[in-house]
Amino acid sequence: MTQDELKALVGQAALAYVVPGSIVGVGTGSTVNCFIDALATMKDQIAGAVSSSIKSTERLKAHGIPVLDSNEVTAIPVYIDGADEIDHHGYMVKGGGAALTREKIVADLAERFICIADESKLVDVMGAFPLPVEVIPMAASQVIRRFASQYGGQASIRAGVTTDNGNVIVDVRGLQISDPLAMENEVNQWPGVVTVGIFGHHKARVCLLGTSQGVRTLNF
Known part of the structure; x- marks a missing residue:
């Protein structure tokens, strides 16, 4: 499978972690774009989204998904976002899309961080990605x-x-x-x-990893 196909695969798989009737935390980047497109298929089942970037906000609104200001929200069940690197403990490097601060703010609202990534992002020690x-x-x-x-x-x-x-x-x-x-x-x-862009205090609790064999679920 191509990298784009793997991204689409994990974007679709992340729907299983969306709590019906809740507000969803939405990250930034090409893998998240796949999730947003998938989320549009169940937009009538959620209360809206809190977005970590202007680009994601624009994509959510284009799909007719309401976007709430983070100051209007006290907590969200899940935040779904990608990573530039993730290690075997769930720690991540993020910020390739320059949205790391807002991503960390939304992650702080969330009970669980669900990372969606292709298998190239899983590393033993982070640092190869700047x-x-x-x-x-x-x-x-x-x-x-x-x-x-x-x-x-x-x-x-x-x-x-x-x-x-x-x-x-x-x-x-x-x-x-x-x-x-x-x-x-x-x-x-x-x-x-x-x-x-180190997400240590806001590490992933679950990583949905796109592999040639399908989606691999890592729990931390």
Whole structure:
């Protein structure tokens, strides 16, 4: 199966985790687009969605799915989103679509994070995918220097990208994220960092992994 077919497969499989009558947390990215398209087939059975990006909001609304502001919602049963990397403990690197901060906000509302991904995203140790960090522009050079001195990472500003919050994305290469929780705690304290794209405190509870043999379910 092609990567697009695997994405469609897990997007469809994620419908099983949608609680009828509830509000659904919806992430960002190409795999999530497949989920949104599948969600449209049961839009009359849900109360609406909370979205993590402008692009996802536009796609949900195009399907006639009501989108609620996160400030109007106190809790949601599930948040369904993809990942750039996920390890065997459910920790993830996210932010390839530059929506990591809003994704973390919606994930924080959710009782469970359901990750949908193709099998290429499952890794033993995260870091091969450049780690995204949302940074207030005036702090970008400081953050880049600090990654070099503290972690030996090679960081650079992602060209031509401004987040939905008006900030830049710094991508960090050359890392081995052996302790995701510790790195998330540390980097989030640096002045100017809005959030780092390590989802340790908001890890996946379930991963629906698209494989050539079908959908593989991982529970964490």
